[in-house]
Amino acid sequence: MIIRALEKNDLPSIHIINNEREMMAYWFEEPYESLDELERLYDKHLFDSSERRFVIEVAGEFVGVVxxxxxxxxHRNCEIQIIVIxxxxGQGLAQKALRKGIEYAFSILNMHKVYLIVDVNNHPAVHIYKKLGxxxxxTMKDHFYTNGQYRDAYFMGILKDEVEFEYIK
Structure with a gap:
């Protein structure tokens, strides 16, 4: 498994994710985005220093994004997000990709803290995040609206001095 920079030719795979209502609910975002809109957003954000997007790949196959x-x-902090198709x-790829994303944030971007926001009912994700430290x-009450209802979210964070990089391979 590797993570690599998102390229324009990855957009059709991203488009599939963005058009899955269930997937976008995990990111608290509206589903159903056109490929044209996605391409314009890619061009707009290409040189945006406030974000980094990586493709998760296994044997050359698109697996998701971090x-x-x-x-x-x-303030040296950033949010991390992940989606695995x-x-x-269930193959441990989300955990591995998150580790690589965290390592990038701390060792390349020199962040002090990485944080995330997760639905309190997304138990598999919460388990992975806690396992990573x-x-x-x-808890943010009624923080986001998805599938016709307001949902609570956890705000979770990890500090650079809490991570041991030797486990990140």
Whole structure:
């Protein structure tokens, strides 16, 4: 498994994810985006220093994405997000990709903290985040609206000095 920079030719795979309502609910985003819109967003954000997008790949096959968002170079923190497509779930790939994303944030971007926001009912994701060392810092009530209802979310974070890089391979 590798992570690599998102390229324009990856957009058709991203388009599939963005048009799956269930997947976008995990990212608290509206589903159903046109490929044209996605291409315009890609061009718009190509040189945006506040985000980094990576493709997760296994044997040359698209598996998902891991993203560093809201990169703040003054306060040295950023948000991390991940999606692994259904048929690759349950293989430990999300955990491996998150480790690589965390390592990139801390060792390349010199972040002090990486955080994430997760639905309190997304138990598999919460389990993975805790296993990687993320700590629940708070619960945000009715923080996002998806599938016709407001949902609570955990705010979780990990600090650079809490990570041992030798386990990140």
């Amino acid at each position: 993203e560093l968002m809201e990169i703040d170079y003054i 259904k048929r690759f779930r 993320f700590r629940q810092e708070g």
